[in-house]
Amino acid sequence: MRDAGATRRRLLEAATAEFAAHGIAGARVDRIAAAARSNKAQMYGFFGSKDGLFDAVLAEHFELIVDAAPLDGADLPGYAVALYDAYLAHPEVVRLATWSRLERHPVGDLFADGVDHGAPKVAVVAAAQRDGHVDPALDPGDVLSLVVGMATTWSPASILLAAGPDEAAAVHDRRREALAAAVRRAVTTGS
Amino acid sequence: MRDAGATRRRLLEAATAEFAAHGIAGARVDRIAAAARSNKAQMYGFFGSKDGLFDAVLAEHFELIVDAAPLDGADLPGYAVALYDAYLAHPEVVRLATWSRLERHPVGDLFADGVDHGAPKVAVVAAAQRDGHVDPALDPGDVLSLVVGMATTWSPASILLAAGPDEAAAVHDRRREALAAAVRRAVTTGS
DNA sequence: GTGAGGCAACCAACTGGTTGGTAGCCCGAC
DNA sequence: GTCGGGCTACCAACCAGTTGGTTGCCTCAC
Numbered sequence: 001m002r003d004a005g006a007t008r009r010r011l012l013e014a015a016t017a018e019f020a021a022h023g024i025a026g027a028r029v030d031r032i033a034a035a036a037r038s039n040k041a042q043m044y045g046f047f048g049s050k051d052g053l054f055d056a057v058l059a060e061h062f063e064l065i066v067d068a069a070p071l072d073g074a075d076l077p078g079y080a081v082a083l084y085d086a087y088l089a090h091p092e093v094v095r096l097a098t099w100s101r102l103e104r105h106p107v108g109d110l111f112a113d114g115v116d117h118g119a120p121k122v123a124v125v126a127a128a129q130r131d132g133h134v135d136p137a138l139d140p141g142d143v144l145s146l147v148v149g150m151a152t153t154w155s156p157a158s159i160l161l162a163a164g165p166d167e168a169a170a171v172h173d174r175r176r177e178a179l180a181a182a183v184r185r186a187v188t189t190g191s
Numbered sequence: 192m193r194d195a196g197a198t199r200r201r202l203l204e205a206a207t208a209e210f211a212a213h214g215i216a217g218a219r220v221d222r223i224a225a226a227a228r229s230n231k232a233q234m235y236g237f238f239g240s241k242d243g244l245f246d247a248v249l250a251e252h253f254e255l256i257v258d259a260a261p262l263d264g265a266d267l268p269g270y271a272v273a274l275y276d277a278y279l280a281h282p283e284v285v286r287l288a289t290w291s292r293l294e295r296h297p298v299g300d301l302f303a304d305g306v307d308h309g310a311p312k313v314a315v316v317a318a319a320q321r322d323g324h325v326d327p328a329l330d331p332g333d334v335l336s337l338v339v340g341m342a343t344t345w346s347p348a349s350i351l352l353a354a355g356p357d358e359a360a361a362v363h364d365r366r367r368e369a370l371a372a373a374v375r376r377a378v379t380t381g382s
Numbered sequence: 383g384t385g386a387g388g389c390a391a392c393c394a395a396c397t398g399g400t401t402g403g404t405a406g407c408c409c410g411a412c
Numbered sequence: 413g414t415c416g417g418g419c420t421a422c423c424a425a426c427c428a429g430t431t432g433g434t435t436g437c438c439t440c441a442c
Binding site: 383384385386387388389390391392393394395396397398399400401402403404405406407408409410411412 | 413414415416417418419420421422423424425426427428429430431432433434435436437438439440441442
Binding site: 026175 | 215217289292340347376
């Protein structure tokens, strides 16, 4: 029963759910401690503060946020569809990122910690342009942004319509096809 | 000096800034009352509650959210660019919509009040399909969602990169061109 | 083997400041 | 003089963060 690592993990898990649901300002540390079957004192021992806990949660999901799907420069439509499915399966990841955007980083890169985390992906797109897969007239960074933008069209942070698991499979399939076709035509070359 | 209407307007204005900056949970009613050079008692007299005030703010910006730019079925690329500019000029509108999405309506339509506010715009797209401007194979609702999704690629709610007014004009122009080209190729027909 | 000592994990109860919301009163115009 | 606009002072509930202490596990002398 006495296992600091497991307790820490339970706290992070509970904090993920709480922050994803209510954001930083709306999250309640008591709820997190209770949901994790622990207590606030331990929480503060591990993470220092409410903000520190959010940092830890975000760091844990960092890879899932920026690499929700593997990027293949030769198959950007497939990448977009994979992102659509990832956001559908894990809406909490998108919500966490969006809370961070709204409550922490109103402009610029979401992860503005000195390291340009998008650089490798931009390089992949640039390579795909050299290989004739992607329109070379476009800025590779813009291509990446646009593809992700299209994939987030029905995400839990969308303005118009957020997709949910309750919708018919046919609706999801229709969106996947429209998304793949749109990405293909928008940024890839005929080849 | 004694003008209930003007006071109400000042309160709404202050509330808009406060809610856009901090969301519902993060907003502070004292700050709103102070910023409006009024007081909480009046605020509660007008709007009943913090949530009621947010409702009023959202209702006031409703049109600006859903009709940030006029929709022309024959010029969807122009519509997308106009949206990009609108979001750049009025980030608070996008932020309000996103707070509402995150804190109030996790899935489905953002304005799920029985009325389908998107219907007229979907009809415009459907007409554009009949007129040969837009690919008729796509679902008109999906077309609208995708175009708005592309236009929000660099919005204050984006996951990767949020555009700001401090960026060079050339960067904005490059994005406008990429956006227009992408929309044109993605959903419009050759004609 | 065992039991005393040490220590990390654990926790209920508390604290001081904050927050949404309200009651009661003042003031100026007509 | 009264009525609508305006506002200060107040409150109960809440909330992030702390305290002081308990509990169970490991270890090592004997």
